[in-house]
Amino acid sequence: QKEVEQDPGPLSVPEGAIVSLNCTYSNSAFQYFMWYRQYSRKGPELLMYTYSSGNKEDGRFTAQVDKSSKYISLFIRDSQPSDSATYLCAMRSGAGSYQLTFGKGTKLSVIP
Amino acid sequence: DAMVIQNPRYQVTQFGKPVTLSCSQTLNHNVMYWYQQKSSQAPKLLFHYYDKDFNNEADTPDNFQSRRPNTSFCFLDIRSPGLGDAAMYLCATSRALSNQPQHFGDGTRLSIL
Numbered sequence: 703q704k705e706v707e708q709d710p711g712p713l714s715v716p717e718g719a720i721v722s723l724n725c726t727y728s729n730s731a732f733q734y735f736m737w738y739r740q741y742s743r744k745g746p747e748l749l750m751y752t753y754s755s756g757n758k759e760d761g762r763f764t765a766q767v768d769k770s771s772k773y774i775s776l777f778i779r780d781s782q783p784s785d786s787a788t789y790l791c792a793m794r795s796g797a798g799s800y801q802l803t804f805g806k807g808t809k810l811s812v813i814p
Numbered sequence: 815d816a817m818v819i820q821n822p823r824y825q826v827t828q829f830g831k832p833v834t835l836s837c838s839q840t841l842n843h844n845v846m847y848w849y850q851q852k853s854s855q856a857p858k859l860l861f862h863y864y865d866k867d868f869n870n871e872a873d874t875p876d877n878f879q880s881r882r883p884n885t886s887f888c889f890l891d892i893r894s895p896g897l898g899d900a901a902m903y904l905c906a907t908s909r910a911l912s913n914q915p916q917h918f919g920d921g922t923r924l925s926i927l
Contacts, residue, residue: 710854734913734915736915738918743920743921743923744920744921745818745820745904745906745918745919745920745921746857746904746918747918748915748916748917748918751915753913790856790857796913800845800847800862800864800869800908801859801871802857802859802916804856804857805856806854806855806856807854807856
């Protein structure tokens, strides 16, 4: 079993739809959870950064972490064609650990 | 704007010919990382520097080396590139505290002829 599982998609939705992206993980030591957006031929761009369980909202984006289920989600409301990209979840354990464990990424296309 | 800058964006080299990729940062972050990302795969950490302390991942081939002459710059040297080393190479930085996120550059896409 991989440490982080992420459905690679591709996922195609119409403009304006609500998008749900998910990752599951097996390592209960993970405490910091991130979502990165990566456009083609560009580096990953940090979208959301959360610590432990709970929700965090930033504009059209909401990140959820459920540590009891080892499950994290990213919701995109009112999706736009500019949201078309690959979304990578990443996570890290606590103090003293710098290594990120990434999911393989979900490729999202928002169709106008 | 403060950022992580990678040069060049595209690099072509010949099989076995040494190549150096560079990364600079204006964020004044203590930690700098090098990742390898192949098509449709997650980034794979090669090594990182915490200030001048070098930390190699156990499965990083000896063919890959790194230098960090100062806080702002970090280099990735591939001594004898093979066809399997064709990939996107990403540089990232973070503050020393482990609860800080990593910020990535736009990468260098390396092709091997």
